[in-house]
Amino acid sequence: MAQKRKDFQALIKKWLHANKKSGIHLLQELVRAKSTQGNEAACQNIIIRTLTNMGLQVDVWDPDENELQKNPYFASSRTEFKGSPNVVGRLKGTGGGRSIILNGHVDVVPEGDRDQWTHDPYSGKVENGKMYGRGVTDMKGGNVSLLLAIQVLQALNVTLKGDVIFESVIEEESGGSGTLASILRGYKADAAIIPEPTNMKIFPKQQGSMWFRLHVKGRSAHGGTRYEGVSAIEKSMFVVNHIRELENKRNERITDPLYKTIPIPIPINIGKIEGGDWPSSVADLVKIEGRMGVSPEETMEEAKKEMENWLQRISEVDPWFEQYPLKLEWFGARWLPGSIQTDHELVASLSRNYQSVLKKDPVIEASPWGTDGGLLTNVGETPSIVFGPGVTEKAHFPNEYIELNKVFETAEIIALTLLDWCGIELN
Amino acid sequence: MAQKRKDFQALIKKWLHANKKSGIHLLQELVRAKSTQGNEAACQNIIIRTLTNMGLQVDVWDPDENELQKNPYFASSRTEFKGSPNVVGRLKGTGGGRSIILNGHVDVVPEGDRDQWTHDPYSGKVENGKMYGRGVTDMKGGNVSLLLAIQVLQALNVTLKGDVIFESVIEEESGGSGTLASILRGYKADAAIIPEPTNMKIFPKQQGSMWFRLHVKGRSAHGGTRYEGVSAIEKSMFVVNHIRELENKRNERITDPLYKTIPIPIPINIGKIEGGDWPSSVADLVKIEGRMGVSPEETMEEAKKEMENWLQRISEVDPWFEQYPLKLEWFGARWLPGSIQTDHELVASLSRNYQSVLKKDPVIEASPWGTDGGLLTNVGETPSIVFGPGVTEKAHFPNEYIELNKVFETAEIIALTLLDWCGIELN
Structure with missing residues (x-):
C-alpha cells in the first residue's frame, strides 16, 4: 500500500509538472482580472468557466445584503453586493467519506502607489520563477493550488468518498461577508483548508x-x-x-x-x-x-x-x-479568531504530506492575522486550517509576488491530503 | 494748557458719543462684507467710500505679485493679487510734525464650522453692547477706531502737523503680503499703531x-x-x-x-x-x-x-x-517679530492717554503672536505698537465679538495720541 501511495504521489507530481504551463496561465488570467472590492465579477467568471470545464456542480449568487445585515457576524462597509458574486463548485463524493471545504477569496486590496511597483500591478509578469501582481500571493496563487489539486485527482481518475467544496468568495479583505454568505447558504463540511499566504507554514490557529x-x-x-x-x-x-x-x-x-x-x-x-x-x-x-x-x-x-x-x-x-x-x-x-486542535487529523495529514513532498518538517504556528477560517470554524462549524503557497511578507505590498514552484508543491500536498481526508472509492 | 486739553478731550468724547450710531453702522457694513482671502474687494470699497467722504488722498492698488515674489520677506500661498486691493488714505499734515501710520487688515480667517455660531457669522448682529461676526474683533473693530479717531479730529477742526497715513491692507492672516506691498510702494512713517485685538493692552513687542x-x-x-x-x-x-x-x-x-x-x-x-x-x-x-x-x-x-x-x-x-x-x-x-523700546515716546503717549480716558493704568506686555508690525518695524523702518479694542480670546473663534464701547474708547485714546505725536498746527 505504501508503495502504491508512493507511485500515486509520483503520478500527481508528474501531472502537475506536465500541466505547469496551463496552471501558470490560469493564475495570470486571474491576476489580470483586477478584483478589488466591488470589481470581482470578471475574476469570478474565470473561476466559473474553470469549474464548469472541470464538470463540478457550480453555484453562483450575489450575497444578499438583507440577510447578511441581520447576522451578528456581519461587518462590512458595503450595503449591497449586487454584481459581486460568490462562486462554489462541488465535486460530489460517492458517500461515506469526510467532506472538505477548500476556501479562497478573490478580492484583492488596492495596489496603492503605482510608482512603487516595478511592473504594472495587474500584468501577472513572470520573471525568474516568480509571478508579480496584486493578489498573486494573497491569494490567487493559493486558489490555483486548490483547483490544480482537484484537477489532478480528476485527471488520475480518482473517485473520492467525501465531497470537495471549492469556494471562491468575495470580501475576505473587508471582514468576510463572502464566506459568511456561503455559510448562510448552507455550505459546511467536516473541515476546511484556506490557502492564504503562509509561506507554506501550517496555521491551525489564527489570530x-x-x-x-x-x-x-x-x-x-x-x-x-x-x-x-x-x-x-x-x-x-x-x-x-x-x-x-x-x-x-x-x-x-x-x-x-x-x-x-x-x-x-x-x-x-x-x-x-x-x-x-x-x-x-x-x-x-x-x-x-x-x-x-x-x-x-x-x-x-x-x-x-x-x-x-x-x-x-x-x-x-x-x-x-x-x-x-x-x-x-x-x-x-x-x-474572528480560529482554532482547531493541533492534533486534529487534518493537521496530521497536511504535515505528513508536506514532509513527503518537501522532505522536511513543516512549521506549525499560529497565524498573526485573521482569515475567513474564523467564520468557517466558529460560525460555519467547519474546523479550518490555513496553509498556502504565498509570501506572507508580500501580501498587501508593492511588488507582491509568488514563487510559482510553491503553487504546484502546495497543490501536490493538498491533493494528497484530499485522498487521506475524503477517502478513495476503489472502483 | 492742561485745562484746555481736558476740555478738548471732553469734546472728543462728546463727538464720539454723538456719532456712535454711524460708527456702529460702519462696523456692521464692514463685517457684512465677508472679506476672506481673495474676497476683499467689497470690504475695501466701503473703506474707499469712507476715506473719500473724509476728504483724504486715496490710493488704491492691487499688490504686484511679480514685485512681491522678488522680496525675501514675501511669504504667501497666493501667486496673484488681482482683485484684492490695498487701500491707503493720507491726511496730509501742514509739516514739521511726526508722521504716523495707522494700519489695519481687512482680511478675515474663514468662519469654520457654522454650527458653532449662534448667529450668521456675517450678520454683524448687535446684542447687549456686543457686535458678533467673523472679523469684528480681528480686526474690523480696530479699523473703525482708527477711522473714528481721524474723523473726530476733522470734525473738531484740528489741523495736524504730521501726516496720518491710514492703511487698509489685505493678507495679514496669511503672512503680511498686503503690508509688505504698502512698504514697497513707499509708505513709511515715524511710527505706527496697529489696532489688532489686544484687549486694549499695549504691545510694544510682538512675537x-x-x-x-x-x-x-x-x-x-x-x-x-x-x-x-x-x-x-x-x-x-x-x-x-x-x-x-x-x-x-x-x-x-x-x-x-x-x-x-x-x-x-x-x-x-x-x-x-x-x-x-x-x-x-x-x-x-x-x-x-x-x-x-x-x-x-x-x-x-x-x-x-x-x-x-x-x-x-x-x-x-x-x-x-x-x-x-x-x-x-x-x-x-x-x-516677523517686532519691537520698539518700552520707553519710546509713542508708548508713553498711548499709556498716558489710556490712563486719562479709562482712569487706570494700561497693561504693557509682549504679544503672543505676530502682526504686520514686524514687517513695518523691520522692513518698513516704521516702529510699531499694537493696541486695539478687540477680544484676544475670540479672534479666529466661533461667535467672535467685540464690545462696542471699547471701539469708541480706543478711538478716543488714539485721537488724543495723534495730537501728541503729530502735533497740532494752531490756526
Whole structure:
C-alpha cells in the first residue's frame, strides 16, 4: 500500500509538472482580472468557466445584503453586493467519506502607489520563477493550488468518498461577508483548508482582529498662547502609551507553544492618526485608528470588553479624561479568531504530506492575522486550517509576488491530503 | 494748557458719543462684507467710500505679485493679487510734525464650522453692547477706531502737523503680503499703531512666528506582525518630546520683564498630525505641522537655524533617525517679530492717554503672536505698537465679538495720541 501511495504521489507530481504551463496561465488570467472590492465579477467568471470545464456542480449568487445585515457576524462597509458574486463548485463524493471545504477569496486590496511597483500591478509578469501582481500571493496563487489539486485527482481518475467544496468568495479583505454568505447558504463540511499566504507554514490557529477608532479631545487655543489650551496631540501620546500597556498585559497571558517564536502574539496596532487643523492652533481633536489582535482563546466580545474597561481606567492616571472621556468605536472590518486542535487529523495529514513532498518538517504556528477560517470554524462549524503557497511578507505590498514552484508543491500536498481526508472509492 | 486739553478731550468724547450710531453702522457694513482671502474687494470699497467722504488722498492698488515674489520677506500661498486691493488714505499734515501710520487688515480667517455660531457669522448682529461676526474683533473693530479717531479730529477742526497715513491692507492672516506691498510702494512713517485685538493692552513687542512641517519616517508592516515594522506614530511622539525640550531651552533664555506674566513667551505649537493609512498597517510616514514662536530679540534665520540644529541632534538619542532622518520644511505663513523700546515716546503717549480716558493704568506686555508690525518695524523702518479694542480670546473663534464701547474708547485714546505725536498746527 505504501508503495502504491508512493507511485500515486509520483503520478500527481508528474501531472502537475506536465500541466505547469496551463496552471501558470490560469493564475495570470486571474491576476489580470483586477478584483478589488466591488470589481470581482470578471475574476469570478474565470473561476466559473474553470469549474464548469472541470464538470463540478457550480453555484453562483450575489450575497444578499438583507440577510447578511441581520447576522451578528456581519461587518462590512458595503450595503449591497449586487454584481459581486460568490462562486462554489462541488465535486460530489460517492458517500461515506469526510467532506472538505477548500476556501479562497478573490478580492484583492488596492495596489496603492503605482510608482512603487516595478511592473504594472495587474500584468501577472513572470520573471525568474516568480509571478508579480496584486493578489498573486494573497491569494490567487493559493486558489490555483486548490483547483490544480482537484484537477489532478480528476485527471488520475480518482473517485473520492467525501465531497470537495471549492469556494471562491468575495470580501475576505473587508471582514468576510463572502464566506459568511456561503455559510448562510448552507455550505459546511467536516473541515476546511484556506490557502492564504503562509509561506507554506501550517496555521491551525489564527489570530482574530478588529478595528477601533478613538476620539481624543483637547481644548483649542491660539498657538502663541498654547498654554491656554490642552493639546489633543499630547493627550494622544498618553493614550498610545496606555494602549501599549494593555498590549503587554494581554500578551503576557499567552503561553500556547504555537506562539513561542512570535514576539507579540496578539498585537494592538495603532495604524492611523489624524488631528488638528491648523499649524497655529492647539489641536482639540485627534482620531486614532488601530487593529486589536484577538487570541483564539477568547471571544471578540471578551477582547472588546477588556479594551473598553482598560480605556476607562485612563482617567485614573490623567484626570483630563474624566471631563473629556475618550470615545471608542469599533468600526469597519473584523476577523474572528480560529482554532482547531493541533492534533486534529487534518493537521496530521497536511504535515505528513508536506514532509513527503518537501522532505522536511513543516512549521506549525499560529497565524498573526485573521482569515475567513474564523467564520468557517466558529460560525460555519467547519474546523479550518490555513496553509498556502504565498509570501506572507508580500501580501498587501508593492511588488507582491509568488514563487510559482510553491503553487504546484502546495497543490501536490493538498491533493494528497484530499485522498487521506475524503477517502478513495476503489472502483 | 492742561485745562484746555481736558476740555478738548471732553469734546472728543462728546463727538464720539454723538456719532456712535454711524460708527456702529460702519462696523456692521464692514463685517457684512465677508472679506476672506481673495474676497476683499467689497470690504475695501466701503473703506474707499469712507476715506473719500473724509476728504483724504486715496490710493488704491492691487499688490504686484511679480514685485512681491522678488522680496525675501514675501511669504504667501497666493501667486496673484488681482482683485484684492490695498487701500491707503493720507491726511496730509501742514509739516514739521511726526508722521504716523495707522494700519489695519481687512482680511478675515474663514468662519469654520457654522454650527458653532449662534448667529450668521456675517450678520454683524448687535446684542447687549456686543457686535458678533467673523472679523469684528480681528480686526474690523480696530479699523473703525482708527477711522473714528481721524474723523473726530476733522470734525473738531484740528489741523495736524504730521501726516496720518491710514492703511487698509489685505493678507495679514496669511503672512503680511498686503503690508509688505504698502512698504514697497513707499509708505513709511515715524511710527505706527496697529489696532489688532489686544484687549486694549499695549504691545510694544510682538512675537514673530513661522510654520514648519516635519516628515517622520517609519517602516511598514502588517499590524498582526507589527514588531516587524517601525511605527512612524511612535517615532513621532519621540519627535514631539524632542521639540518640547527645545521649547524649554529657548524660553529659559527669555528674561524680558514684558514676558513676566506669560508662562511660555515663545511657544512651539504642534498643531497638526497626520499619518498612516490603514488601521491594520504599521504607519510608515507621519507629518507634523506646527508654529514656532520667534522672539523679538532674534531673527527668523536664527530661530530656524536653532530648530534645524536641534532636530539633527535627535539621532544622538535615537539612532533610527540616522538612517531615516527627519525632514524639516518651512512652509506657508510667517510673521516677523517686532519691537520698539518700552520707553519710546509713542508708548508713553498711548499709556498716558489710556490712563486719562479709562482712569487706570494700561497693561504693557509682549504679544503672543505676530502682526504686520514686524514687517513695518523691520522692513518698513516704521516702529510699531499694537493696541486695539478687540477680544484676544475670540479672534479666529466661533461667535467672535467685540464690545462696542471699547471701539469708541480706543478711538478716543488714539485721537488724543495723534495730537501728541503729530502735533497740532494752531490756526
